[in-house]
Amino acid sequence: MRQWANRILCGDTLKVLKTFPDECVDCIVTSPPYYGLRDYGVSDQIGLEPSFGEYLERMLAVTAELKRVLKSTGTMWWNHGDSYNGSGKAGGNKHYLKKHTQFGKLEKEERCGRPTFLKEMPTKSLMLQNFRLAQRMIDEQGWYLRNVLIWWKPNCMPSSVRDRFTVDYEPLFFFTKSKKYWFEPQYEAFESNVYDRARMAKARTEYGGKWAQESGGAIKTQRAFVAGHALGRNKRCVWRIPTRPFPGAHFAVFPEALVETPIKAGCPWMICRKCGKAREPIIKSQFRQHSIGATSGRYYKERNFKGDNTVLNSSVTVGYTDCGCKAGWEPGIVLDPFMGSGTTAFVAQRLGRRWMGIELNPKYIKIAERRLGQARVVKNLNQEGNEMIAACGA
Secondary structure: OHHHOOEEEEOOHHHHHOOOOOOOEEEEEEOOOOOOOOOOOOOOOOOOOOOHHHHHHHHHHHHHHHHHHEEEEEEEEEEOOOOEOOOOOOOOOOEEEEEEEEOOEEEEEEEEEOOHHHOOOOOOOEOOHHHHHHHHHHHHHOOEEEEEEEEEOOOOOOOOOOOOOOOOEEEEEEEEOOOOOOOOOOEEOOOOOHHHHHHHHHHHHHOOOHHHHHOHHHHHHHHHHHOOEOOEEEOOOEEEOOOOOOOOOOOOOOOHHHHHHHHHHHOOOOEEOOOOOEOOEEEEOOEEEEEOOOOOOHHHHHOOOOOOEEEEEOOEEEEEOOOOOOOOEEOOEEEEOOOOOOHHHHHHHHOOOEEEEEEOOHHHHHHHHHHHHOOOOOOOHHHHHHHHHHHHOO
16 A cells, blocks of 8 residues: 555545455544535535435445455544434435535536435434444444444534524544554543542541441442543544634535644554554553642641642553564554545644555545645654654663
8 A cells, every 4th residue: 555655545445445456454533424414516526416325325335445454453534424314415305406506606507306214314413323333333334333423513603593402513423444453542531520539538438437447348449540641531523623714616625623633532643564464562550659739728737738749650561562564664654535625634744654545536636735735744753753762772
């Protein structure tokens, strides 16, 4: 795949994927076209099929190929929203108007019948197109669904509807091909009251009393909860990420922050040039005391409790696994089969990973190429990794 690394291939996703060898990419990050929602201005595009059943079959053909080209240790991050039956191009009226546009210019329009698959579904009902697809991917293709992450949009578009709530999120499905896969934990800050809970447990233990004697198990549980990683807690599933405007012509651009975590967590930054196996860090836990300061609570004032040193896990890297090929290392490769304006490639390039993209619309490719020309690698992880390896003597 080196000949296609850092390139955007123009064509139908399914046809292009069939030219790829088996197990050639480390990570997939993408957002496919939603059914009946948008017209991207090209013929034979996914999302405007006459029936929802046809849409599902086309998407399943794509996901089958994605599973084939994904390494057994690979991950796939699939951002897929939903639409309502009877809204827009998703049916609901006896006839609806399908508009074929090219960057805002109306080229042609035609009357189309209501999608046949949705005739039995009540209008105004969510179609659950994303979960229907995910269910079939699990049942028929053997994908592992590890998380359903929530992209919360605090600045979502306002809605004028009066009989339901405004939708301000989209799901991000975290799939894997195998039970064991490459994954780098990501951390976030502890909640502000975590350390207060630790102080309370420690104070009650030190100063004794009936509560401490009868609730020793609760005290140990609370203290163990706080004795986490010095970098913070394991990242949660609700991600607060505002939408960002994009000056290009593409109107379905997800923000860079939504792509960063999947690439950091799911794409290795060192793989063998010969066998393609990822090099994983060897972690050693070192529990150290970290000051969490004093508190002003009434309970502590009464007992003159002025602070605490809580034990946190300060894990350090002491070496890296080695496949034994002695062929050198290179960054992992991220694939976006629905490239659009190139956000996935842009972030992957900035994070020091290689990337590949597939896009049907050549005008979107030009937008992505201009954007990628402005990308700057802010952190050369491969170089940093070599320096860390040398320091560890590995």
